[in-house]
Amino acid sequence: MSETIHIETxxxxxxxxxxxxxxxxxxxxxRDQLGLTGSKECCVVGECGACTVIMDGIPMNSCLMLAxxxxxxDVITVEGLATDGHLNALxxxxxxxxxxxxxxxxxxxxxxxxxxxxxxxxPTIDDVNEALGGNLCxxxxxxxxxxxxxVAAKAGKE
Ligand code: FES
Ligand code: FES
Numbered sequence: 001m002s003e004t005i006h007i008e009t010x011x012x013x014x015x016x017x018x019x020x021x022x023x024x025x026x027x028x029x030x031r032d033q034l035g036l037t038g039s040k041e042c043c044v045v046g047e048c049g050a051c052t053v054i055m056d057g058i059p060m061n062s063c064l065m066l067a068x069x070x071x072x073x074d075v076i077t078v079e080g081l082a083t084d085g086h087l088n089a090l091x092x093x094x095x096x097x098x099x100x101x102x103x104x105x106x107x108x109x110x111x112x113x114x115x116x117x118x119x120x121x122x123p124t125i126d127d128v129n130e131a132l133g134g135n136l137c138x139x140x141x142x143x144x145x146x147x148x149x150x151v152a153a154k155a156g157k158e
Contacts, residue, residue, distance in 0.1 A: 007071035011036075012080030020067040026060075027051045029067035030077060038078035038107045049135035052108035053077050059115040061134075078107035081114060090114055093152040094145070101139035109135045113149045123153055 002021040009016050011034070020029050027044070030036040030053070040050035044063040051063040054076040081088045087095065090113055100106045109132060116123055116131035123131070128149045137145065 005068050005071075007068055009070045009072065010074045011070075012076055022066070022068060024067050025063055026053070026065040026067045026070060026075075027062040030062060033067075036077050036079050040104055040107055042104065047136070048105070049108040049112065049132075050105055052111040052135065054111055054115050054118075057115065057118060059112045059131075059134075076111070076114070078110055081110060088114075088152075089155040090117065090149065090152040093148040093155065097144050097148045097151065099141055099144040099148045101137075101141045105135060105137045105139075109137070109145050113145075113152070116149070117153055117156060121153060121156055123149070125150065 002023040004019040005022050006017070006019055020033070027039055027041055030039050031041065039053055039062055041063065042048045042050040046061045046064045049061065051061055052059050053062045054060070055070060055073050081091055090110055094100060094106065094110065112132050112135050113128070116128065120127060125146060128146050132145065132149070
């Protein structure tokens with residue numbers, strides 16, 4: 001049995017304090033302990049980006065992190081994008097442009113795109129492609145995904 005460690009963190013704007021097993025990944029704890037199943041488990045080796053969350057403004061592969069690493073940090077998961085049940089501009093643009101096909105990669109795509117728009121509200125297409133370069137889409141919906149990010153950026157300026 002692994003040692004457990006007490007951590008204090010902020011997840012989706014809410015202060016949380018709980019025990020985590022020292023050997024568990026952040027992805028496992030989000031999904032299995034906290035019930036935040038929006039972050040997807042796919043390759044678990046840092047190749048696909050389906051598990052992307054944002055820690056202190058930086059997109060991270062939660063499958064490659066230990067959960068204890070979020071102690072004292074601010075974490076946003078895909079569940080934190082909507083407010084009071086209303087999709088944010090990025091989510092709405094993905095929906096409007098039918099960016100999700102099977103949908104499996106979309107939480108990770110959204111988180112990488114959200115981190116980009118937080119640091120650059122007026123990205124170029126190259127900026128978007130670079131920011132989402134670590135997020136693979138088996139359905140190859142890259143054009144719609146890129147377009148949706150550009151639409152959301154434009155909406156954010158209006
Ligand atoms: S599941 Fe984490 S990068 Fe693929
Ligand atoms: S929408 Fe199916 S993997 Fe991207």
